[in-house]
Amino acid sequence: MSYARIIGTGGFLPEKVLTNADLEQMVDTSDEWITKRTGIKKRHVADSEQTTCDLAEIAARNAIDAAGIQAREIELIIVATTTPNRVFPSTACLLQQRLGVNGPAAFDIQAVCTGFIYGLSIAEKFIRTGSVKTALVVGAEVFSRIIDWSDRTTCVLFGDGAGAVILQASSEPGILSTHLHADGSYQHLLTVPAGISESYDVLKQGTAFVQMQGSEVFKVAVRTLEKIVEETLAANNMSQEQIDWLIPHQANIRIITATAKKLNLSMDRVIVTVDSHGNTSAASVPLALDIAIRDGRIKRGDTLFLEAFGGGFTWGSALLIY
Ligand SMILES: CC(C)(COP(=O)(O)OP(=O)(O)OC[C@H]1O[C@@H](n2cnc3c(N)ncnc32)[C@H](O)[C@@H]1OP(=O)(O)O)[C@@H](O)C(=O)NCCC(=O)NCCS
Structure with missing residues (x-):
C-alpha cells in the first residue's frame, strides 16, 4: 500500500x-x-x-x-x-x-x-x-x-x-497515522443550537449563533489533547524528541502551549497563527501549515504533529513526514 x-x-x-x-x-x-x-x-x-x-x-x-x-x-x-x-x-x-x-x-x-x-x-x-x-x-x-x-x-x-x-x-512515507475521536455528550458546551430540523425558527430569524461555555471547553480541550499526544506517539512507537513541528488548531495560545509542553517542544517548534488569525475553525490547521511551509520553517523530511479540537466535541491528530 x-x-x-x-x-x-x-x-x-x-x-x-x-x-x-x-x-x-x-x-x-x-x-x-x-x-x-x-x-x-x-x-x-x-x-x-x-x-x-x-x-x-x-x-x-x-x-x-x-x-x-x-x-x-x-x-x-x-x-x-x-x-x-x-x-x-x-x-x-x-x-x-x-x-x-x-x-x-x-x-x-x-x-x-x-x-x-x-x-x-x-x-x-x-x-x-x-x-x-x-x-x-x-x-x-x-x-x-x-x-x-x-x-x-x-x-x-x-x-x-x-x-x-x-x-x-x-x-515514500507521508501520513504515518491519523487518530479521530468524538464525544457527543459534550454537545451543549459549544454549539450553534439551531438548524434545519431543530429550532428552524432561530435559523430563519438569522440569530443562529455560536454559544460556548469557554472555561469548560478549555479544560476538556487541554486534557483531551494531552491524551491524543500520547495515543499518537504510542501508535507510531515514537518519542517526543522525534517530532520536529507541532501544527495545532489555533483556538487559544494557552491551549497550544499546554500541548507543546506535553510534546516537550519549545515554542519555536510550534506554528502559531492564533495571534493574527484568531480561531478559523476547520481552516486553522491547514492555514498554519501553509504559512510555515511557505516561509521555509517546515522542510521536506520534517516530522509534523497536527492536532485539533472542536465542537461535538470532536478531536483528532495526524502524524506525518512532510
Ligand atoms: C473563552 C476563554 C478565552 C475565556 O477565558 P477564561 O479565562 O476561561 O475566562 P472566563 O470565561 O472564566 O471569564 C472570566 C471573566 O472575563 C469576562 N469576559 C469574557 N469575555 C470577555 C471579553 N471578551 N472581554 C473582557 N472580559 C470578558 C467574563 O465575563 C468573566 O467575568 P466575571 O469573572 O466577572 O464573570 C477561554 O475559556 C477559552 O479559550 N476557552 C476555550 C475556547 C475554545 O477553544 N473554543 C473553541 C474550541 S475549538
Missing part, C-alpha cells in the same frame, strides 16, 4: 482585518483581556459578499499551483466546513465545479474545528487503499456569519479563512 503525501499547500485570508482595538469599539472588552486570555491580536473577516467557497477556491488553487499538478488530476475533493455556502449542494461540489474537475467524488465534512483532520484522515484512507491517487482537502470557514457580534465571550475569538492541501500516493 502506498503512503499519502502532502505535495502542495495553499491558504487564503480575506482582506478585511478586525483588530482588538476595533472590538473595543463594539463590545465591553479590551486588547489586554483578549491578548492575555487568548493570545489573539487580530483576525480576518470576510466581506458580506464573500462565501466559504470563494475562500476555499483561492486556497485550493494555491495548493494546486504549489503541488505543480493540473486540477483535472484531482480524484477526490473534501471540504471541511461548519459554514457551508448552502444546505446543499455541498461546498465541495460547488468548489469542484469552479475548479472544472467534474466527475470525481466531492463531499463536505462537518466536525467543526477538527474538520480538516477528519478530512485529511478520510482522504488518506482513499489513497492508501488505492481508490484514488490525488486528493484535495480543504478547510474553509466564514465563521463570522455565525457569531453574535454583541457577545464578547465569543466574538473576540473567531476569524475567517481557508487552507488546503493536495495529497498524493507515494512510495
Whole structure:
C-alpha cells in the first residue's frame, strides 16, 4: 500500500482585518483581556459578499499551483466546513465545479474545528487503499456569519479563512497515522443550537449563533489533547524528541502551549497563527501549515504533529513526514 503525501499547500485570508482595538469599539472588552486570555491580536473577516467557497477556491488553487499538478488530476475533493455556502449542494461540489474537475467524488465534512483532520484522515484512507491517487482537502470557514457580534465571550475569538492541501500516493512515507475521536455528550458546551430540523425558527430569524461555555471547553480541550499526544506517539512507537513541528488548531495560545509542553517542544517548534488569525475553525490547521511551509520553517523530511479540537466535541491528530 502506498503512503499519502502532502505535495502542495495553499491558504487564503480575506482582506478585511478586525483588530482588538476595533472590538473595543463594539463590545465591553479590551486588547489586554483578549491578548492575555487568548493570545489573539487580530483576525480576518470576510466581506458580506464573500462565501466559504470563494475562500476555499483561492486556497485550493494555491495548493494546486504549489503541488505543480493540473486540477483535472484531482480524484477526490473534501471540504471541511461548519459554514457551508448552502444546505446543499455541498461546498465541495460547488468548489469542484469552479475548479472544472467534474466527475470525481466531492463531499463536505462537518466536525467543526477538527474538520480538516477528519478530512485529511478520510482522504488518506482513499489513497492508501488505492481508490484514488490525488486528493484535495480543504478547510474553509466564514465563521463570522455565525457569531453574535454583541457577545464578547465569543466574538473576540473567531476569524475567517481557508487552507488546503493536495495529497498524493507515494512510495515514500507521508501520513504515518491519523487518530479521530468524538464525544457527543459534550454537545451543549459549544454549539450553534439551531438548524434545519431543530429550532428552524432561530435559523430563519438569522440569530443562529455560536454559544460556548469557554472555561469548560478549555479544560476538556487541554486534557483531551494531552491524551491524543500520547495515543499518537504510542501508535507510531515514537518519542517526543522525534517530532520536529507541532501544527495545532489555533483556538487559544494557552491551549497550544499546554500541548507543546506535553510534546516537550519549545515554542519555536510550534506554528502559531492564533495571534493574527484568531480561531478559523476547520481552516486553522491547514492555514498554519501553509504559512510555515511557505516561509521555509517546515522542510521536506520534517516530522509534523497536527492536532485539533472542536465542537461535538470532536478531536483528532495526524502524524506525518512532510
Ligand atoms: C473563552 C476563554 C478565552 C475565556 O477565558 P477564561 O479565562 O476561561 O475566562 P472566563 O470565561 O472564566 O471569564 C472570566 C471573566 O472575563 C469576562 N469576559 C469574557 N469575555 C470577555 C471579553 N471578551 N472581554 C473582557 N472580559 C470578558 C467574563 O465575563 C468573566 O467575568 P466575571 O469573572 O466577572 O464573570 C477561554 O475559556 C477559552 O479559550 N476557552 C476555550 C475556547 C475554545 O477553544 N473554543 C473553541 C474550541 S475549538
